[in-house]
Amino acid sequence: MCAMTHPASPELDPELYLPRMASVVAVESMTAREKFFKVELSKPLGHRPGQFVMLSLLGIGEAPISISCGPRHDNILEMVIRNAGSLTRVLHRLQPGARVGIRGPFGSGFHLDDFNGKDVVCIVGGLGLAPLRSLIQPIIAQPQRFGSITIISGCRTPAEELYRDELESWSRMDQDKVSVIRLVDKTANLPWNGKIGLVTAPIPDLKINPARTLVALCGPPVMYKFVLMELKALGIPNSQIFVDLERRMKCGVGQCGHCQINHVYCCQEGPVFRFDRIENLQEALQ
Amino acid sequence: MSIKGGDSVRAFIIRKNAVSDWIKHLARKNSVSFPQRAGHSGFRFKPVLETSEIQFEHYRPTLAPPGKQLTPAREVLFKYRKNATADPMLESVLDSQARVLAGVRPCDLKAIDLMDRVNREGFSNPHYLTRRENTVIIAHDCLQPCDAACFCAATGSLHWRANADVFLTSLDDEILVECLSERGIALAQGDHFTLCENTEPHKKRAEALRTQPFGRQFPVPLEQLPAIIAKQWQSRVWEKHVEHCFSCGSCNMVCPTCYCFNVVDDFNLADGDSGTRTSTWDGCMLPNFSEVAGGHNFRPHPAARQRHRVKRKFEYLSQRFQEPGFCIGCGRCARQCTAQIDIFSIVSDLVSQGENDPCVP
Numbered sequence: 001m002c003a004m005t006h007p008a009s010p011e012l013d014p015e016l017y018l019p020r021m022a023s024v025v026a027v028e029s030m031t032a033r034e035k036f037f038k039v040e041l042s043k044p045l046g047h048r049p050g051q052f053v054m055l056s057l058l059g060i061g062e063a064p065i066s067i068s069c070g071p072r073h074d075n076i077l078e079m080v081i082r083n084a085g086s087l088t089r090v091l092h093r094l095q096p097g098a099r100v101g102i103r104g105p106f107g108s109g110f111h112l113d114d115f116n117g118k119d120v121v122c123i124v125g126g127l128g129l130a131p132l133r134s135l136i137q138p139i140i141a142q143p144q145r146f147g148s149i150t151i152i153s154g155c156r157t158p159a160e161e162l163y164r165d166e167l168e169s170w171s172r173m174d175q176d177k178v179s180v181i182r183l184v185d186k187t188a189n190l191p192w193n194g195k196i197g198l199v200t201a202p203i204p205d206l207k208i209n210p211a212r213t214l215v216a217l218c219g220p221p222v223m224y225k226f227v228l229m230e231l232k233a234l235g236i237p238n239s240q241i242f243v244d245l246e247r248r249m250k251c252g253v254g255q256c257g258h259c260q261i262n263h264v265y266c267c268q269e270g271p272v273f274r275f276d277r278i279e280n281l282q283e284a285l286q
Numbered sequence: 287m288s289i290k291g292g293d294s295v296r297a298f299i300i301r302k303n304a305v306s307d308w309i310k311h312l313a314r315k316n317s318v319s320f321p322q323r324a325g326h327s328g329f330r331f332k333p334v335l336e337t338s339e340i341q342f343e344h345y346r347p348t349l350a351p352p353g354k355q356l357t358p359a360r361e362v363l364f365k366y367r368k369n370a371t372a373d374p375m376l377e378s379v380l381d382s383q384a385r386v387l388a389g390v391r392p393c394d395l396k397a398i399d400l401m402d403r404v405n406r407e408g409f410s411n412p413h414y415l416t417r418r419e420n421t422v423i424i425a426h427d428c429l430q431p432c433d434a435a436c437f438c439a440a441t442g443s444l445h446w447r448a449n450a451d452v453f454l455t456s457l458d459d460e461i462l463v464e465c466l467s468e469r470g471i472a473l474a475q476g477d478h479f480t481l482c483e484n485t486e487p488h489k490k491r492a493e494a495l496r497t498q499p500f501g502r503q504f505p506v507p508l509e510q511l512p513a514i515i516a517k518q519w520q521s522r523v524w525e526k527h528v529e530h531c532f533s534c535g536s537c538n539m540v541c542p543t544c545y546c547f548n549v550v551d552d553f554n555l556a557d558g559d560s561g562t563r564t565s566t567w568d569g570c571m572l573p574n575f576s577e578v579a580g581g582h583n584f585r586p587h588p589a590a591r592q593r594h595r596v597k598r599k600f601e602y603l604s605q606r607f608q609e610p611g612f613c614i615g616c617g618r619c620a621r622q623c624t625a626q627i628d629i630f631s632i633v634s635d636l637v638s639q640g641e642n643d644p645c646v647p
């Protein structure tokens with residue numbers, strides 16, 4: 001398979017950059033800019049929530065994309081892809097049956113055992129729901145293992161909301177276990193059955209016990225500062241907050257240098273960080 | 287020939303005028319690069335030919351450091367060919383050609399050692415390591431600084447020996463040849479070589495010839511720099527030295543310890559079915575280096591990028607790899623910079639101005 005005569009060392013993986021091929025099994029439009037992709041690999045991905053893959057099309061390019069489904073035993077991988085540029089534009093044209101390349105899973109992700117017996121608050125802005133769904137799904141599926149879960153999900157207008165059906169069905173579950181707060185900045189004259197405001201607005205009114213609550217955040221860079229201020233006011237220590245950060249990433253394996261936040265490599269130690277471990281890291285949240 | 291019991295170094299003396307013959311002899315059987323004059327612009331590592339001028343002492347550091355031969359500007363990671371009925375054929379491309387890098391100075395030797403660590407720790411980089419495994423290094427001591435730009439003694443590079451296979455020291459009209467590995471011993475063969483039982487007198491002689499102090503020195507020892515620079519986030523120094531910067535990234539491209547890359551796909555226009563995925567050098571001084579989708583840029587200002595570059599060399603990678611300096615003091619970045627921005631001056635200013643002085647956005 002590889003044109004190598006003298007392997008440098010036995011443990012070296014000569015195929016570090018070779019993607020595995022996977023089949024697109026479903027593509028659904030979610031909003032004007034985002035599509036939902038379900039792909040089937042030749043074996044289970046074996047990921048943790050919050051990890052990402054490097055998704056590629058041969059001859060077009062490769063990009064980091066969050067895994068949007070919880071850990072699973074089958075060969076399925078779910079992703080939400082925003083049409084943002086040259087690769088993602090072509091991805092949006094794919095039909096079921098198309099072949100894509102996958103490397104990974106990469107990154108730290110969440111360790112579900114950290115969440116055992118805890119109440120969980122997920123705060124997401126826009127596309128941030130895509131990665132955090134990989135955490136929400138397993139928590140909702142095992143109510144006896146975890147405490148309650150609160151999901152605060154915000155986007156600009158109703159037209160941009162992702163996973164609406166799922167958010168609505170989660171909101172109809174046992175109120176003591178699952179609560180969902182859906183917000184938009186403005187309704188833009190569209191029908192809307194949620195609230196209006198920023199994701200920071202409901203935080204002060206959360207009925208939580210700070211001692212047994214873990215918070216996970218994912219959203220655009222501007223969101224973190226304000227949400228973190230509100231969480232501080234609620235008395236949640238930084239060691240109980242997880243942030244999922246975005247950086248430019250070209251390799252996913254700690255080699256290309258693009259994702260560096262000071263001495264930290266976001267693709268290796270992140271993209272999910274326990275906040276107390278990066279609170280003094282300059283440039284982390286700006 | 288074999289190594290004497292328990293002795294890992296085998297040393298020889300060779301006459302200076304025989305070195306050129308020896309290198310050319312090696313080049314008849316191997317791919318050997320040596321720094322050679324290139325136009326008016328200085329020296330480059332180029333393949334050794336029968337006509338090449340081989341001289342060890344008098345060359346300014348090459349435009350591109352020798353270590354870049356281990357990570358070419360364009361590195362094909364894999365080739366693919368699509369297939370109408372089955373999965374595409376993917377072929378990882380690893381270059382295992384044997385090569386000799388000769389005429390490597392101690393600073394560049396240290397840089398290669400650092401790059402070995404970068405590419406080996408964590409996920410190891412098969413492309414780099416395959417090439418590295420098949421590369422033998424003939425290095426040589428510097429007894430005078432190359433020019434006014436270098437500061438290798440200040441960065442702890444001048445006495446680097448660790449990863450050389452053969453290490454040469456010039457002594458008047460002879461050269462001390464120390465073979466530091468089995469592969470090095472295999473290279474030092476022939477009538478030119480006289481066994482040297484005791485290298486100490488020769489090394490003492492070389493030390494007496496070495497310029498003292500050797501080139502520019504920082505105001506404090508290297509080991510103290512990471513802690514000092516770690517305190518400087520909002521220093522006025524970042525703005526001061528970036529005033530005339532073009533954000534051209536030349537300083538990154540010529541640096542032996544800059545290794546960031548971009549990844550691009552190319553497809554063959556003639557058939558549309560085959561192509562490559564390639565890594566290409568990238569630089570953190572280039573404006574869009576850390577821009578993400580949606581246009582957010584984590585280091586939009588040149589001063590923030592300069593800060594990242596300098597901190598990377600003296601703080602971030604130092605912390606990550608427990609190695610005080612990732613700048614090896616070769617002076618290439620300053621030599622190539624149109625705006626004459628010199629990392630030595632930036633660091634010296636950071637040390638002397640010390641206190642935080644808010645100004646960088």
Ligand SMILES: Cc1cc2nc3c(=O)[nH]c(=O)nc-3n(C[C@H](O)[C@H](O)[C@H](O)COP(=O)(O)OP(=O)(O)OC[C@H]3O[C@@H](n4cnc5c(N)ncnc54)[C@H](O)[C@@H]3O)c2cc1C
Pocket residue numbers: 052061062063064065066067079080081082083084085086087088089127130131245246247248249250271574577578579580581582
């Ligand atoms: C850990 C992580 C998880 C992500 N998860 C998702 C996800 O679930 N869904 C999704 O739609 N997007 C996700 N992204 C963003 C996605 O990677 C970019 O939108 C994608 O790289 C754009 O590629 P393109 O070729 O289509 O755009 P390009 O034409 O390359 O560029 C368009 C824009 O994207 C930026 N960009 C280019 N390359 C990268 C890169 N490697 N990383 C980040 N930004 C880049 C450019 O600066 C430009 O602003 C994630 C990014 C990261 C780092």
Ligand code: SF4
Pocket residue numbers: 530531532533534535536537538571619622623624625626627
């Ligand atoms: S070479 Fe000089 S001008 Fe170019 S980016 Fe580096 S410091 Fe700026």
Ligand code: SF4
Pocket residue numbers: 537540541542543544599612613614615616617618619620629
């Ligand atoms: S930062 Fe400049 S002086 Fe230091 S190693 Fe790189 S090119 Fe050489």
Ligand code: FES
Pocket residue numbers: 248249250251252253254255256257258259260265266267268
């Ligand atoms: S994505 Fe390349 S180093 Fe992190």
